[in-house]
Amino acid sequence: MSILEVRVPNIGGFKDVGVVEVLVKPGDSVGADASLVTLESDKATMDVPSPFAGTVREVRVKVGDRVGEGSLVLLLEVAAESSAPPETAAPAPAATPPPPATLPTPVPVGPPMPSPAPPSRAESETSPPPSPSGLAHASPTVRKAARELGVDLSRVTGSGPRGRVLQEDVQKYVKQALAGQVSGGAGLDLLPWPKVDFARFGPVETRPLSRIRKIAGANLARNWVMIPHVTQFDEADVTDLEDFRVKLNAELGEAGPKVTMLAFLVKACVAALQRFPEFNSSLDGDSLVLKRYFHVGFAADTPNGLVVPVVRDADRKGVLEIARALGELSAKAREGKLGAADIQGGTFSISSLGGIGGTAFTPIVNAPEVAILGVSRLSVRPVWDGERFAPRKVLPLSLSYDHRVIDGAAGARFTSYLAEVLRDMRRAML
Numbered sequence: 001m002s003i004l005e006v007r008v009p010n011i012g013g014f015k016d017v018g019v020v021e022v023l024v025k026p027g028d029s030v031g032a033d034a035s036l037v038t039l040e041s042d043k044a045t046m047d048v049p050s051p052f053a054g055t056v057r058e059v060r061v062k063v064g065d066r067v068g069e070g071s072l073v074l075l076l077e078v079a080a081e082s083s084a085p086p087e088t089a090a091p092a093p094a095a096t097p098p099p100p101a102t103l104p105t106p107v108p109v110g111p112p113m114p115s116p117a118p119p120s121r122a123e124s125e126t127s128p129p130p131s132p133s134g135l136a137h138a139s140p141t142v143r144k145a146a147r148e149l150g151v152d153l154s155r156v157t158g159s160g161p162r163g164r165v166l167q168e169d170v171q172k173y174v175k176q177a178l179a180g181q182v183s184g185g186a187g188l189d190l191l192p193w194p195k196v197d198f199a200r201f202g203p204v205e206t207r208p209l210s211r212i213r214k215i216a217g218a219n220l221a222r223n224w225v226m227i228p229h230v231t232q233f234d235e236a237d238v239t240d241l242e243d244f245r246v247k248l249n250a251e252l253g254e255a256g257p258k259v260t261m262l263a264f265l266v267k268a269c270v271a272a273l274q275r276f277p278e279f280n281s282s283l284d285g286d287s288l289v290l291k292r293y294f295h296v297g298f299a300a301d302t303p304n305g306l307v308v309p310v311v312r313d314a315d316r317k318g319v320l321e322i323a324r325a326l327g328e329l330s331a332k333a334r335e336g337k338l339g340a341a342d343i344q345g346g347t348f349s350i351s352s353l354g355g356i357g358g359t360a361f362t363p364i365v366n367a368p369e370v371a372i373l374g375v376s377r378l379s380v381r382p383v384w385d386g387e388r389f390a391p392r393k394v395l396p397l398s399l400s401y402d403h404r405v406i407d408g409a410a411g412a413r414f415t416s417y418l419a420e421v422l423r424d425m426r427r428a429m430l
């Protein structure tokens, strides 16, 4: 037995390349040419193969490390007779061997996740960005495994960084398929999309979809198809709150953040989520994961499409702090500067179209969340107070939820309570 150092081979001139997947751990037996780690530059994904069959002794890299040709990947224990000087390995503790000529096959990678999020930021956490070439974001090893198992990688949800499809995602997908849980387009047996030569009927202009729109579209379509949606409509009398908001903005003047209804809505939703915890949950197979944190996402309209930044720990923030966060995140969203941390971890979303108009709409649940609140334009309406009609400011609410998790009665209770809180925000403190 001897120990060999396995190093990064010649990878075609790429330097400072990220380790995106470590495919082995100490104690694993590997065959010659088995993939050990996956590297990814901004142009290609490549696996570092094992030069010999052997047993992994120590792994010297981790996901996120930056490596280049000659970097030490791991120590491999091999049978003495097979340890002739290899191309990609050197006996320990010998000095770094000259890098071999091996060039792993680069695979084009999908586009990186945009800094702005698609509506399903889980998205950003769990959904692979569609690549223009149709290639899923996965290493050559994972591709090979998927090919052998007959798995269409574009249907697999990646749990790796930037939505990368990992080996275990393929395994999970196969298990689900065997258990009959995989639906998606394949199970729907749909007609092909109509192909029409529109130019035959009049002048047309063809514009490519922005990357955000493509990603958002794929997420929305999945959520629409896979989640049994119900939308509960309600309205809240926000007369006092709106008067207070206007007064508050006048007091704050230029110095303060601009406080819109959305900041109060975030706070009111947190109160409702605390009272009805299943709205702040996610389905995970046969379990419901109830989150004890309250990160509220809000849909923001940007020139490139819809994104959903997240106000973190909204339960621990006051309305002014929330207003400030909304302002900062909206500005970043419009400039396309949202980072991963700005769009991940949301537990509930709000889509406010109130600044634009409309009376009601049916928002699509932002998976893996289970509910989303749509808000339309408030209007002044005559409301019967028991003795007479009085002019009141009424805010329309449209709550869509995943009926697998939330029953209709719970949906109605949630919006009723939310309306109560919005009528008198002191209730949020109870």
Ligand code: CAO
Pocket: 260, 261, 262, 263, 298, 299, 300, 301, 302, 306, 326, 330, 351, 352, 353, 354, 355, 356, 363, 364, 375, 376, 377, 378, 395
């Ligand atoms: N009713 C009446 N007026 C409202 C209102 C409501 N429900 N909500 C906001 N407004 C008013 C604001 O008070 C503000 O008025 P002033 O200009 O007079 O001060 C105006 O509308 C514009 O508000 P805003 O849009 O700047 O601020 P916001 O906090 O309400 O919203 C943001 C911020 C980022 C959510 C919003 O700009 C946006 O992008 N909305 C679109 C979201 C979207 O596309 N949702 C659909 C997703 S599903 O396809």
